[in-house]
Amino acid sequence: MTVTQLSTFVLVARLGSVGAAARALNVSESAVSQALTALRTHFGDPLIRRTGGGMRLTPAGARLLPVASRMVALSADAEVAVRAVRGAPDELRVIATSTLTEFVLPSLVEAFACRAGRRTETSFGAASGNEMRVLLENRLADVALGPDLGALRGSEVVSEPLFRTRLVVVTSARAPRPSGPPPLWSWLVDASGTDPDADSGRLLRRLGVTERHVRVFPNQTAAWAAAAEGAGVAPALTHLASPRIRRDELRVLDTPATPSDATWYATALRPEHRSPATDGFLHFLRTPAATRIMREPGTGVSPSQFRPPVHVTLWGG
Template sequence: MTLTQLGVFVLVARLRSVRAAADVLGVSEPAVSRSLAALRQHLGDQLVVRDGNEMALTEGGNRLFGIASQMVALGAEAEAAVRAAQGAAAQLRLLVTSTIAEFIATPLVEAFGKRWSGQIETSSGVATAAEMRVLLPNRLADVALGPDLSGDPALASEPVLRYRLVVVGPPRHRPSGPPSRWPWLVDPSGTDPDSDTGRLLRAFRVPEDRIRVFPNQTAAWSAAADGAGSRRPCRRWSAASCGAANCPSWRPNAPRCRHAGT
């Protein structure tokens, strides 16, 4: 039994998915399955089993979960303590949403690196709100920049960046019919039900077949501005976190805040 195996188990248990755990770890699903198999064999229990489309804890897995979470966190603390004793730079592992990764994360990490040159090594990765709620309390990441995570008692979340959510479309066109019938162009954050874009689409009851996901926000803006290259006369609309030039926009009354969560 290793800390790596316990960490994999904790992720699968919290995310309820082998695939989601593999995505977070940046490894293949077979690699996650092999790690689970080794832990199962060592402990003589299935630990997590398939329950419909999700993974559910067995009685043994449920009892192991709290202990494993503590062991993974202690392992991270032990590694940090040894690095400090060796005089190595401290590590800061940042989680961000896809939108923040596109526009904010790189200059933020560079500025932070210059200020704490040689003292802190900073890295960043993209995560959904659900993944942030798993990675932070299990010490698999240090801080998250994105949605408000204050609903989780194991996390602290503070507003750090005010912004407005804007819906943009092609110039000289206004949408017709209810928003649920508009074609929506979104960046990957639109697939996260806890993101602002995800909540907006849910509030408008937009069906999946009216949503098109682009690799990034800039690509979604460009597609919205030129009609997404569609051969049929269709107006396209993009949910974004800032406006696009010459595009009509819809602005919610209340400004929103990006939060730093730990």
Template sequence: MTLTQLSAFVLVARLGSVRAAAQILGVSEPAVSKAITALRHHLGDQLVVREGNAMALTDGGSRLLAIAAQMVSLGAEAEAAVRVGSGAPAQLRLLVNSTIAEFIATPLVEAFTQRWGATIETSSGVAAAAEMRVLLGNRLADVSLGPDLSGGDPLLVSEPVLRCLLVVVADRHARFTGPPHRWPWLVGPSATDPAGEVGRLLTALRVPDSRIHVFPHETAAWAAAAGGNGVAPAISTLVSPQVRRGELRVVPTEVTPFASGWYATTLRPDRRPAAATYLRNFLATPDAMQLMCSPGTGVPPSRFRPPVYVTLWN
């Protein structure tokens, strides 16, 4: 029984999917399945079994989960302690949603690194809200920037960083008839997360899946909207350059502007690594606020490379 096997089990159990666990670990689905199989053989229990489209824990798996999660957390804590003891920079793993990844994450990390690069090694990657909770709670990530994750988890603390408004934009000449749920909606990958601001907006407007077209990133969705193909949700500060240039116009709906915000989530202070506190403090500085409100042209998704968060795999 190894930390690698336990980490695979914890992620499958928490996320309910071998595929999701493999994506987080940065390995193939067969590799995750192999780790689970080895753990089953060692413990003599199926631990987690497929039920329909989801995974369910056996009685033995339910008993193992809390212990395994604690062992994985201790493993991550031990790795961090050894890094510090050997004089290596502390590791800071930042999770963001896809919108922040596209526009904010790279310049934000670069600015933070200019201040702390000698003592803190920072990486960032994309995760949905459910994945963020699992990774933060098991010490497989240190900070998330995105939705409020504090509800229902006493280990996590979410603090507001930036208030923002979600608007709907379209080509300046386009006109749409009928209620918004009948319009063609052009969205980026953030819309696939029901806990994200775009997912909540689409739910509030009762937009069916048949009216939603998902693009690889927000910029592509806005370009399609500027071409007259439909409407696109957007954070007002991020899309404001296109609106000022007349490429897009804001389309009012019954629920927009939709109040939202970005939160920094970490473990509670008594369990929070120092590097996470440094980043949290940096996010409140004028420099960080300027980057989040006016990041410029953003970062093409082709330049964004999510890291492997779990460093226990071998």
């Protein structure tokens, strides 16, 4: 039995499927299945069974889950402690919605790396709101940027408002207004449009848009490009889409739910469970430099200012 196997079990149990756990860990579904098989062999119990509605814990699996969660958390604490004694670089794992990962997160991480007082190994990637909460609570991520995850009573995480913007709907500047009510329009979204916690996902739910009227693109840029070509309409945050609006590629459509306010939050475990790198990054997010990057994405630091000792990798998707 290994910590990796326990982490995999916890993610499958919390997220509800092998596929969701594989996406969160950025590994293949077969790797997740192999870890579960090894754990089942060790305990002599299936632990999790497939049902028509998803996954269901066996009685033994239900008893194992809280214990496994504590073991995974203790393993994370142990790694932080050993790193500190060895003088190794701090570790910082940041996750965000797909939109923030595409436009903002790389520049934020790069700018933080240049300002950090000590070496930090930083990794970052995209996750849905549900995945964010599970990854944070099980110490598999340190900071999440996106929706408010700390609103639930008894939550182990704390969310703080970080940046306010406006959510709008855009279409081709050359196309006429779509016919019919908004639920019948062709909606073009990135992965955040399928996330019920993200701004785009909440907007589609408020407007009553069904899945058959939604097309999902690899990223927000691709969705806006399709909208500019007249393929449909797309949710957009005004400050991110403003360059395309100024170039007359896109124009804003009013809907019963937009324009509306949107807020990005920074979420982490409670202070007593945070690493120095996590505290440092949260402090950086409140600085004018970080606000400027969020307001004007892509204006981070120049390559000559980036300090090589900080290693940045992309680990999520």
